[in-house]
Amino acid sequence: MSLPYETEDVQLVRKSVREFAESEVAPYAERIDRENTVPEELLRRVAEMGYFAMRVPEEYGGPGLSLLEAVVTVEELARVSSAIGIMATVSGSMVAYPIVRYASKELKEEYLGRLAKGAIGAFALTEPCCGTDAAALTTRAVKDGDEYVISGQKMFITNGVYADFFLVAARTGKPEERHRGITLFLVDRKPCVKVSKLEMMGYRGSGTSLVYFDDCRVPEDHIVGEPGRGFKEVMMALNEGRITTAATGLGVMQAAFEEAFKYARERESMGVPIIEHQMVLSMISHMKTLLEASRLLIYTAAWKADQGHPDYILYSSMAKYFTARYGTDLVRLAMQVLGGIGYSKESPVERYYRDIKMIEIGDGTNEVQKLVITRYLLGKIRPD
Numbered sequence: 001m002s003l004p005y006e007t008e009d010v011q012l013v014r015k016s017v018r019e020f021a022e023s024e025v026a027p028y029a030e031r032i033d034r035e036n037t038v039p040e041e042l043l044r045r046v047a048e049m050g051y052f053a054m055r056v057p058e059e060y061g062g063p064g065l066s067l068l069e070a071v072v073t074v075e076e077l078a079r080v081s082s083a084i085g086i087m088a089t090v091s092g093s094m095v096a097y098p099i100v101r102y103a104s105k106e107l108k109e110e111y112l113g114r115l116a117k118g119a120i121g122a123f124a125l126t127e128p129c130c131g132t133d134a135a136a137l138t139t140r141a142v143k144d145g146d147e148y149v150i151s152g153q154k155m156f157i158t159n160g161v162y163a164d165f166f167l168v169a170a171r172t173g174k175p176e177e178r179h180r181g182i183t184l185f186l187v188d189r190k191p192c193v194k195v196s197k198l199e200m201m202g203y204r205g206s207g208t209s210l211v212y213f214d215d216c217r218v219p220e221d222h223i224v225g226e227p228g229r230g231f232k233e234v235m236m237a238l239n240e241g242r243i244t245t246a247a248t249g250l251g252v253m254q255a256a257f258e259e260a261f262k263y264a265r266e267r268e269s270m271g272v273p274i275i276e277h278q279m280v281l282s283m284i285s286h287m288k289t290l291l292e293a294s295r296l297l298i299y300t301a302a303w304k305a306d307q308g309h310p311d312y313i314l315y316s317s318m319a320k321y322f323t324a325r326y327g328t329d330l331v332r333l334a335m336q337v338l339g340g341i342g343y344s345k346e347s348p349v350e351r352y353y354r355d356i357k358m359i360e361i362g363d364g365t366n367e368v369q370k371l372v373i374t375r376y377l378l379g380k381i382r383p384d
């Protein structure tokens with residue numbers, strides 16, 4: 001039986017994404033991780049399916065998914081390949097959403113239209129100096145006539161190697177103004193944008209990169225939203241992005257659970273399937289409970305955001321925190337159920353074990369989610 005808000009539409013989305021993921025992504029999943037890259041032909045197919053444009057409204061040519069539908073989409077993609085799941089999350093949610101919400105009509109037409117036609121966007125906030133303390137970022141945007149000149153380094157940028165354009169948070173005010181001096185820009189990939197791919201532990205293939213903006217000239221009208229209000233806009237993008245990022249973790253948890261459950265019924269020890277040994281049964285039960293608790297929090301957060309409930313921000317951080325903290329437990333137990341084979345590259349659980357750790361760090365660490373949860377309870381954070 002499905003959850004009350006897993007409507008027929010949501011179930012149709014799940015069915016079609018699962019079919020695509022199992023038939024077209026699964027054959028590449030191990031290779032994407034091993035080679036730390038997504039082959040061109042698969043990128044093209046994911047783009048054609050509209051997954052890099054999930055939240056782009058139909059009026060701009062996109063699929064116009066609700067957040068809950070986007071969550072189910074990335075969950076199903078990440079169940080097969082975490083890289084494809086997070087790439088869709090970043091381009092189709094974290095980049096698309098602030099453009100939909102804050103950009104001018106002209107920028108919407110251009111950039112949402114490009115996403116809908118298969119372009120890939122990247123979200124460039126973190127810097128070598130500062131991730132959690134994003135208000136300290138140092139990338140500069142200096143006004144020169146009717147252009148801005150952007151210079152600085154961005155770190156750990158998902159989609160960096162594939163992106164056609166970047167949503168960049170840059171400082172237009174003084175450093176001491178902190179979050180009040182930050183503005184969001186849309187910057188096209190061009191020779192002044194230098195990208196260097198990083199070797200990460202998990203979510204390999206998602207193009208995580210160091211991105212260097214070397215005096216990139218951007219027209220003034222490429223500001224998204226208002227000058228000096230970029231930090232607030234980024235935070236709103238993160239409130240949504242945390243739900244879709246958590247959903248990629250949910251996909252990894254689901255895949256790890258399925259492997260462990262199957263193995264526990266097939267593997268025999270002392271004359272019986274290992275699931276009949278109470279200590280293994282206990283691990284399976286615990287994993288299933290963590291999986292469904294994460295699912296409930298993530299879907300509730302997405303549903304609340306779709307309904308316009310202001311406390312979706314609270315649920316977003318709780319969902320991200322719970323999935324990260326207990327997703328790592330679930331995948332560790334999955335490996336335990338598989339024993340030695342789970343620790344080898346013969347099993348995908350080894351990959352899931354490396355992947356799931358990212359959820360404790362990306363889009364705000366566990367510690368940051370706890371800060372947001374308590375600050376929301378204290379009335380210090382509200383949607384704009």
Ligand SMILES: Cc1cc2nc3c(=O)[nH]c(=O)nc-3n(C[C@H](O)[C@H](O)[C@H](O)COP(=O)(O)OP(=O)(O)OC[C@H]3O[C@@H](n4cnc5c(N)ncnc54)[C@H](O)[C@@H]3O)c2cc1C
Pocket residue numbers: 090123124125126129130131132133155156157158159200202203208358361362363364365366367368
């Ligand atoms: C695979 C991957 C993909 C990513 N993709 C993107 C992307 O597409 N775009 C992007 O902009 N960024 C991206 N990031 C960056 C990510 O958001 C940051 O790594 C994260 O926010 C943490 O920042 P940091 O690494 O600088 O750690 P730091 O901020 O240096 O934190 C180090 C430790 O100190 C703790 N800490 C720091 N400050 C506080 C505090 N005030 N209170 C309590 N604890 C604190 C942290 O929780 C952490 O445990 C990605 C990261 C990864 C790993």
